[in-house]
Amino acid sequence: MTSSAPAGADKLDAGVLKIAGVVILGTVMAILDTTVVNVALQALALEFKTSFDTIQWVATGYMLALVAVIPVTGWASDRFGTKRLYMLAIVLFLVGSVLAGMAWDITSLIVFRVMQGLGGGMLMPAGMTIMTKAAGPQRVGRVMSVLGVPMLLGPIGGPILGGWLVDEVSWRWIFYINVPIGLIALLLVWRVLPADDPQPGDKFDFPGMLMLSPGLAALIYGVSNIPAAGGIGEVEVWLPAVAGIVLIGAFLVRAKRVANPLVDLKLFANRNFSIAVLATAFFATSFFGAMLLFPTYFLLVRGETALDAGLLMAPQGVGAMLTMPIAGALADKIGPRKVVLPGLVLIVAGMVMFTQVGADTPYLQLLGALFVTGLGMGATMMPMMSAALQTLTQRTVARASTAMSIIQQAFGAIGTAIMSIILAALLAGKFGVPTQLGQIAATQAIHDPRTHDFAASAAADAFASTFFWALILIAVCVVPALFLPGARKKVSSGPSGDSDHQDEDEGTTPVMLGH
Template identity: 40%
Template sequence: MWRVSLVIVFGAFVGMLDSSLVNVGLDRIGTDLGASLDEVQWVSTAYLIALAVSLPLCGWLGRRIGVGRLWLGAFAAFTVASALCALAGDIGWLVVLRVVQGLAAGLLTPAGQTILGQAVGPERLGRVMSILGIAVSSAPAIGPTVGGVLLDSLSWEWLFLINLPIGAIGIALGWKYVPRGEPGGAGRLDWTGFALVGLGLPLFVYALTSVGEGGGGIGPSVLVPLALGAAGLVVFALRSWRRERPLLDLRLFGNRVFAAGTVSSLFIGAAMFGAMLLFPLYFQILRGADVVTTGLSLLSLGLGTMVVLPLAGWLTDRHGGGIVSLAGSVCTVLTTVPFAFLGADADPVLLQALLFLRGMALALSATPAGTAAFASVRREQLPDATTVLNILMRVGGAVGGAMCAIVLSRLLPTGAEHAFQVAFWWLTGASAVAAAVAWWLWLVQRHERTRAVPVPA
């Protein structure tokens, strides 16, 4: 079990690392390839959109060819695409190859979660998922630092070449240890459903991501894809609920524990990814830090998460994900509020202590909620369950990032310190909503356990 878990971590780590690593080098890439800022921004945007495109297919592909084969194929495609990105001679080819890389990366995390869920069962799922969570949380934290160090002494191509040794090791170990899964039973692909969600989800994520990248501006270039994306997702959901064999089985939401766990993950994703946008800007704009210093300043956030995740997994297996996620979400609120009062001259030691504590709180909130959702479904439902949860996490992350970007863009002209304080109040509000939904998850789990206890004769 642990060997399989550690192998799956390779895929989750490299996929998450790449999303934050390359962003550091966009300026260098644009200069070397003679591309404008608008053109080079698509190196990042195309990757994020491709991640969203491939997610809905993960469940169907896992049932079609076996989830282990899907994971191996996606990891191999990601590694090859990384090598080709380093060889790209112009910005157009680099963007195309980033799409291929993103399509593969979008399959790695949900496929890996499905493999682990089917391999270990619900009793030990918390401890195993916490190991996967270490990779998912640590990679974005160290990505900017690693990227900055690489660019200090090497060319931008190494932002992609660094994936090759990790990919080679992961594929070799995966070939030996990852179970291939059972192919078959997927049925015909629901092309209409895929068209709806395959266009709706990327348009929705793109629109919200554009808000963040464009400094919070909202115009037709945001509103049109946002409306089309939302409409596509709504029609997909209504259609899937009525179909006998949909692309994604949304009838899983009839399971109250799964519904509470996934909705909790949606709002936790908003609070978590909103903070990922806000904290780097806090150090760069308000405190005048460069990219490397900003990355080093945020390491304590990832370190706090890594330290506590094993404990969070053990507590989840012992007491249930609801109560652990509730405690973590409340602690997230308590560790976010102080930032709403801190100014540009805040004590660096205090900042690092708060970031470390917030990382610990995130470890107790995010992974237990998702684990509770996965543990509540049957083994054959896991491919759809992991896909749905990852989609909601991605939507929540895009909403959280857009929320923080809009607040900052509106208030920065009035003063950076005031703008960041208000933005942190909004982030506190998102964390409070996540805590409320985690409370609902805890109540549902407690009710289900009460129903399961036999009444004495």
């Protein structure tokens, strides 16, 4: 299958942009749903008269389903075609959305959120595959920038939309809002996306699926349980985590020996791909973990409403929106390394400010730091992904997109859990309560006028210390980023998925990776 774009073209033509618009419409639903629900958890806890530990599974169940279904996507893209798979994912997501909006108790809501996650987990990797095939590997940086738009709309629009719907309409509409978007997306996918040729030759790796998907879910489930359980020594933490590690390990051992594994480990023989995966893993762990902390600080320490906290997060998205299109074009022209490293410097600069945050830090200072962090995010996330895909052939793009999506989602979820664990432990220490009661104790003390000043200062100090750990992880990300490709790649469409067919632009130092 050849690219629909001319090999020497630098700009994305109208046909590719039309496909991009359709793909964005579909993926924006799944990404919005990862953030829109977070601001509604308090309202849902009151609606269903349950504890925060239980209601948290409305978000965690969606995340686990998201991670568990991604490994199947690469095979399904090859077997049925990405267009059919994309349409199936939208339908499954819509059915889950309608049922979640009709939920009658907490159990039904969690089950229907899992159904949503099964559809949502296929949308992003399938969308990445569609876009990369449409534009060709030589323009993958621009493709990733376009596909990054919904990733920005989630952090910007999700909390704002969710807060408004909960306050002014009903919590049920945070799910019903997906229906008109999804129906339009489904119609456009059917009309606009070109049909692709399925490749039914590969046998589906059912044993691999039974190892990898439950393994990822069990590991993240165990790690996510640490704050509620009170420590890693509790059986509900270590048992699923160990089971998940064993299953993932068994999958890796088996994947080296079978012809068509669920995730093609041969991709990691491409050094460019391996380095990009490593950088993405560190980045997802640190940055997505920090993304949880920003709005929580505004809600807990500064006492903002859910809607106001969402609005305060907007400068970060605006910053990313400014740099992401430029970063994509530059990554194609001068190589991802020269774009990613300055982006990481910007993120570090913004994060340093948050390591000094207090209970009365001026809002102008906070919003400025978020804006700088957003500038860095726009120059970092998508160029890392383009570095992984730009030296691959059309035949390997679907499997590579799947592998990158697994890494990003799984390590992002682990990072969120790690930051939650650190913050919960620090809050518990500040207020002298068990770990699982730290945030509750802090909230009660801050809302009490007699203890407000002390409690807000103590909680802010806990946030500052947690941001310090996020800063360390971001700084570590610089190490693999130093080895990302430093010059533009010209990729052939040969049968190999390695980097043997690449040339360097003149005036740059060749980075001989993958040889």
